[in-house]
Amino acid sequence: MEFFEDIVAGQKSRFGSRRVTREEVIEFASRYDPQPFHIDDEAAAATHFKRLCASGWHTCALTMAMFVEEMKARGHQGLGSPGVDELRWLKPVYPGDVLSCELEVLDTRRSRSRPERGIVRHRLTTYNQNGEAVMHFTANGMVAVRGD
Numbered sequence: 001m002e003f004f005e006d007i008v009a010g011q012k013s014r015f016g017s018r019r020v021t022r023e024e025v026i027e028f029a030s031r032y033d034p035q036p037f038h039i040d041d042e043a044a045a046a047t048h049f050k051r052l053c054a055s056g057w058h059t060c061a062l063t064m065a066m067f068v069e070e071m072k073a074r075g076h077q078g079l080g081s082p083g084v085d086e087l088r089w090l091k092p093v094y095p096g097d098v099l100s101c102e103l104e105v106l107d108t109r110r111s112r113s114r115p116e117r118g119i120v121r122h123r124l125t126t127y128n129q130n131g132e133a134v135m136h137f138t139a140n141g142m143v144a145v146r147g148d
Helices: 022-032 041-045 056-074
Strands: 012-019 083-089 098-110 117-127 133-144
Touching: 012 056, 022 056, 056 083, 056 098, 056 117, 056 133
Parallel strands: none
Antiparallel strands: 012 098, 083 133, 098 117, 117 133
């Protein structure tokens, strides 16, 4: 089990591997971000993307799925998040890309109002198969402290 006390600033970890498929790009975008360059090959070809690309929100969802899998594997006692402070889509994600993640712990602090929780500020970066960063966000996660 991993608790707040086990997490230190500067800690980095790499994890995940998700192949992005054309079908899921179109399915996700059709439901949640139906812009032409996410759902139509011909329309996408006429844009600066030059071809069908994933919605940034789809990239976020894929990243979150990999992050949750990693937390489960570590026995991480996560308690949710009060939010994301910064989100940047750096490069398009295309069908066929294979995504992976890097988590860097920026700082940690014990919650003043909820002493049974710690706050971990982290940066999560998503990379494609070429090692290029395609997205990153900075967020605060709430983590259970080890019981006394």
